[in-house]
Amino acid sequence: MKRTLQPKPRLDHPALMVLALTLLLVVCALLSWLVVEGLSALSGQKLPTWISLLAAGLLMVPVAVVVNRRLPGIRPWMYLLPATLFLVAFTGYPLAMTVYYSFTNYSAAHSGRPDSSTQMGVTRSGNTLQLGEATTQLRCPQDQCAGQILEIQGQQAGKPVTLKAEIAAVQGQAVTLSDPLPADFIPTVVRRINKVSWVGTQNYERVLGSARTQLFPLLGWNILYALITTGINLALGAVLGILLHNKKLRGRNFYRSILILPWAIPGIISIQVWQTLLNTNFGAVNRLLGMLGVTPAPWLEDPLWAKTAIVMVSLWMSFPYFMTATLSALSTIPEELYEAAEVDGATAWDRLRFITIPLLSTSFVPIALSAFASGFNNITLIFLLTGGGPAMNVDDPTAQSTDILLSWAYKTAFVYGGGEQYGLASAIAVVIGVITVLISVVNFSVSGVFSEARNTESQKKGWTLHLSPQVKTVLWWTAGLITVFFTVKTAINLKNSLGAPSFAIHFQAGGWFYLFLGFVVLVALISGVMYLLSRKQKRTFQQVFLGTLTHAVLCMTVLAVLYPVVYVLAASFDPLNRLSQASLGGPEEPLLIRARVLPSLTGLDLTNYKTLFNGVQVQTWQWVMLAFSVVCFVLMQVQKFTRGMTQNMPAAQKRESWAGILTVVFVALFLVTLMPSQFTTENPASKFLLWVRNTLLISGFTGLVTLALTTTAGYALARMQFKGRMQYLMVIIFLQMFPGLLGLIAIYSLMNTLGLVNTFTGLILAYTGGIIAFATWIYKGYVESLPHNLNEAALVDGCTPWQAFTRIILPLSGPMLVFIFLLQFIGSYAEYFLANVLLTGAENWNIGVGLRSFASNQFTVQYGPFTAASVLGALPIVILFFTFQKIFVSGATSGAVKE
Numbered sequence: 001m002k003r004t005l006q007p008k009p010r011l012d013h014p015a016l017m018v019l020a021l022t023l024l025l026v027v028c029a030l031l032s033w034l035v036v037e038g039l040s041a042l043s044g045q046k047l048p049t050w051i052s053l054l055a056a057g058l059l060m061v062p063v064a065v066v067v068n069r070r071l072p073g074i075r076p077w078m079y080l081l082p083a084t085l086f087l088v089a090f091t092g093y094p095l096a097m098t099v100y101y102s103f104t105n106y107s108a109a110h111s112g113r114p115d116s117s118t119q120m121g122v123t124r125s126g127n128t129l130q131l132g133e134a135t136t137q138l139r140c141p142q143d144q145c146a147g148q149i150l151e152i153q154g155q156q157a158g159k160p161v162t163l164k165a166e167i168a169a170v171q172g173q174a175v176t177l178s179d180p181l182p183a184d185f186i187p188t189v190v191r192r193i194n195k196v197s198w199v200g201t202q203n204y205e206r207v208l209g210s211a212r213t214q215l216f217p218l219l220g221w222n223i224l225y226a227l228i229t230t231g232i233n234l235a236l237g238a239v240l241g242i243l244l245h246n247k248k249l250r251g252r253n254f255y256r257s258i259l260i261l262p263w264a265i266p267g268i269i270s271i272q273v274w275q276t277l278l279n280t281n282f283g284a285v286n287r288l289l290g291m292l293g294v295t296p297a298p299w300l301e302d303p304l305w306a307k308t309a310i311v312m313v314s315l316w317m318s319f320p321y322f323m324t325a326t327l328s329a330l331s332t333i334p335e336e337l338y339e340a341a342e343v344d345g346a347t348a349w350d351r352l353r354f355i356t357i358p359l360l361s362t363s364f365v366p367i368a369l370s371a372f373a374s375g376f377n378n379i380t381l382i383f384l385l386t387g388g389g390p391a392m393n394v395d396d397p398t399a400q401s402t403d404i405l406l407s408w409a410y411k412t413a414f415v416y417g418g419g420e421q422y423g424l425a426s427a428i429a430v431v432i433g434v435i436t437v438l439i440s441v442v443n444f445s446v447s448g449v450f451s452e453a454r455n456t457e458s459q460k461k462g463w464t465l466h467l468s469p470q471v472k473t474v475l476w477w478t479a480g481l482i483t484v485f486f487t488v489k490t491a492i493n494l495k496n497s498l499g500a501p502s503f504a505i506h507f508q509a510g511g512w513f514y515l516f517l518g519f520v521v522l523v524a525l526i527s528g529v530m531y532l533l534s535r536k537q538k539r540t541f542q543q544v545f546l547g548t549l550t551h552a553v554l555c556m557t558v559l560a561v562l563y564p565v566v567y568v569l570a571a572s573f574d575p576l577n578r579l580s581q582a583s584l585g586g587p588e589e590p591l592l593i594r595a596r597v598l599p600s601l602t603g604l605d606l607t608n609y610k611t612l613f614n615g616v617q618v619q620t621w622q623w624v625m626l627a628f629s630v631v632c633f634v635l636m637q638v639q640k641f642t643r644g645m646t647q648n649m650p651a652a653q654k655r656e657s658w659a660g661i662l663t664v665v666f667v668a669l670f671l672v673t674l675m676p677s678q679f680t681t682e683n684p685a686s687k688f689l690l691w692v693r694n695t696l697l698i699s700g701f702t703g704l705v706t707l708a709l710t711t712t713a714g715y716a717l718a719r720m721q722f723k724g725r726m727q728y729l730m731v732i733i734f735l736q737m738f739p740g741l742l743g744l745i746a747i748y749s750l751m752n753t754l755g756l757v758n759t760f761t762g763l764i765l766a767y768t769g770g771i772i773a774f775a776t777w778i779y780k781g782y783v784e785s786l787p788h789n790l791n792e793a794a795l796v797d798g799c800t801p802w803q804a805f806t807r808i809i810l811p812l813s814g815p816m817l818v819f820i821f822l823l824q825f826i827g828s829y830a831e832y833f834l835a836n837v838l839l840t841g842a843e844n845w846n847i848g849v850g851l852r853s854f855a856s857n858q859f860t861v862q863y864g865p866f867t868a869a870s871v872l873g874a875l876p877i878v879i880l881f882f883t884f885q886k887i888f889v890s891g892a893t894s895g896a897v898k899e
Contacts, residue, residue: 032056079716083709090769094743101426108420114151114191122190131173138192145170154187203427214399222404226375229314237322245330263320264881266830271384287596293511295498303401329363377739379406429742440737506595570599572867575607608864612688615681629666635659691850699828702767703821714779740770758840782816847873
């Protein structure tokens with residue numbers, strides 16, 4: 001009988017590969033732990049837990065090389081391993097622990113850590129401990145102490161040892177333990193551990209039990225807030241994007257550069273500035289309303305006005321993104337469509353109705369859904385602007401009139417008055433997670449993300465809902481009527497809640513009418529003059545008028561964007577702190593300045609900026625680096641102005657680029673080399689440069705770690721076909737659904753266990769875990785857009801997959817790598833919530849926590865130093881944003897706009 005040679009079975013099943021990697025990791029972790037424990041025994045000092053984890057990761061590198069040669073099917077999983085470890089440790093584990101904590105009584109009183117207030121001396125008699133004080137000092141009733149856990153410190157063989165033991169029974173001051181202690185152990189001090197207990201669905205019952213007073217009101221406002229902000233941001237952004245898309249519009253690059261400014265300024269700085277401008281007692285916004293003849297509003301003191309303020313600030317901060325997304329979507333519409341329509345006699349209005357809006361609506365669906373999901377969990381704006389207030393429920397400070405679900409959870413866990421009820425906050429977070437998943441599933445289904453993960457032919461096509469024209473008409477009219485009714489009712493309620501201002505104000509009756517009349521006359525006058533001047537060009541008066549009106553609308557929007565920026569910029573140079581003065585100016589000042597509508601430019605100096613640098617001792621070599629940066633900056637500007645005079649344009653651009661890079665490098669080196677010992681004053685405001693240095697270190701290292709992890713994972717998912725790929729992509733998508741703050745409680749507990757609280761390392765790991773799923777996904781998409789024959793040619797030429805990745809793919813990924821780095825850098829630059837929880841000392845603060853301290857009464861509020869710090873704090877990000885504007889904008893909108 002003839003025997004046939006059977007092919008060897010391939011050992012590439014995903015479960016087998018994951019099992020093999022897990023075993024390798026366990027072995028490496030065990031070996032690393034043994035080494036670290038040995039070093040601890042030799043040195044007599046206990047090394048932190050994270051040292052063992054770091055050593056295990058380093059040991060995996062040579063092991064991976066060997067295993068990869070012996071087991072080829074494991075290669076894709078080796079590429080995925082670094083990112084997977086981070087996803088499991090800092091994304092998956094916190095989410096899983098959040099679900100677990102929601103079924104426990106985890107809180108400040110039940111934290112699983114020793115309670116220092118129960119510490120007392122102890123002696124031993126067999127398996128019984130004789131306490132030095134009454135059993136009540138253990139802070140548990142005598143009949144309920146059984147089952148509690150004690151931490152016992154003592155000596156064993158002449159060395160300090162700490163043991164844990166469970167209480168079996170208590171009688172007087174005698175405590176009997178469940179398990180025997182080592183015979184040679186001599187106890188000296190005992191403390192009770194605050195035990196975390198399982199409480200079942202108690203926390204969920206509390207959340208649902210308060211549905212009428214907390215859950216439903218907050219959920220209703222949460223959904224309404226996300227809908228309103230998405231709608232108005234999308235509408236304004238679309239209008240401005242359509243206006244700026246006109247290539248015949250003069251100054252369109254100028255308008256775009258100014259209008260994108262709110263997007264470039266870090267959010268926490270914008271919010272803090274607006275909180276000052278909306279202050280009921282001396283805010284510039286109320287003074288501007290007075291000049292317009294409108295009664296000043298209690299912006300942050302009345303619930304309805306506070307919600308209006310939130311929507312208004314959200315509009316100022318977010319419309320540039322929608323404007324940019326609109327411009328990106330418009331750039332994909334073929335010009336031939338407009339030319340053909342114009343030949344057929346279609347007017348500009350017809351082209352807008354039948355070409356622009358229908359094609360834009362397809363792109364706006366995923367943009368709107370993503371914006372809704374983002375707005376649903378936008379805790380930063382609400383918490384920092386209003387703190388969730390004004391008060392709605394005096395008995396519960398965690399759920400107030402402007403709170404959303406996520407701020408309710410955060411305040412329950414970490415804000416004074418919440419009781420540090422981590423278990424209850426975790427239950428709220430789980431409820432938020434369920435709602436967010438439902439929203440995200442709809443978003444990903446519509447935008448085609450699920451189809452892309454499955455590699456179907458409709459890679460970027462999601463499902464669409466087909467409705468008859470009659471149904472669409474009914475839905476549009478219904479939505480319009482509801483919107484009008486809601487708007488009118490809100491306007492009436494806002495008017496009824498107005499009252500007399502509590503500060504001096506210049507009230508100009510009918511000011512809004514005079515402003516409107518002047519606007520109309522000015523537009524008509526300019527239109528008439530421009531029409532007379534352009535008669536030779538055969539332009540109709542309607543065309544001239546619409547062009548002038550476009551410029552007028554854009555100029556008004558530019559003024560609205562620049563008003564808070566200019567006001568704060570002037571206040572930063574004002575040593576008299578006139579920003580917070582409730583009185584009016586003197587009669588000798590111009591009207592708008594006297595009314596405090598515009599800042600006074602008299603008596604300005606650098607006092608506030610000097611306050612930020614008092615007591616900073618800069619070394620000579622650091623001054624030299626700063627001088628080099630100034631020289632490089634001057635050379636860059638000279639090269640920019642003389643570029644048109646040179647014949648070798650590429651060489652001139654290269655010199656200009658290098659001068660810019662060296663400027664950034666020298667400034668970064670100057671800031672990074674500053675040490676805490678160089679800040680000699682006790683005033684926290686003088687530690688501003690230290691906060692900048694901390695922020696650069698944290699954000700810079702986070703960006704680098706993110707790149708190192710996501711590039712290998714994204715490359716494997718884009719270029720390697722292996723079993724389990726689709727399942728891994730679905731996990732990536734699933735993890736993207738959850739906002740990072742949902743697992744904040746578990747992250748804090750994890751960092752506390754690893755000894756990384758109040759360290760930069762802990763914050764860097766937390767930031768990286770939060771961005772890695774999204775960064776991996778977008779890098780995978782970028783690699784898939786590169787020609788596949790690049791890889792194939794490299795492999796034919798004898799390159800290994802790793803060489804093809806490092807020598808071909810990475811060099812071509814420059815723009816996307818810059819985008820990922822900037823995305824993480826800007827996102828973590830002024831982040832507040834994670835930094836506020838994990839960084840406890842002023843010397844370790846980042847800019848976000850430092851600036852927040854100016855307005856949170858942590859020390860006396862000083863609006864002069866605060867505005868100066870805001871200007872300097874925003875400057876690095878604004879420079880980075882405008883330097884890499886094309887890369888950042890194209891990367892940020894590429895995932896939202898369909899092609």
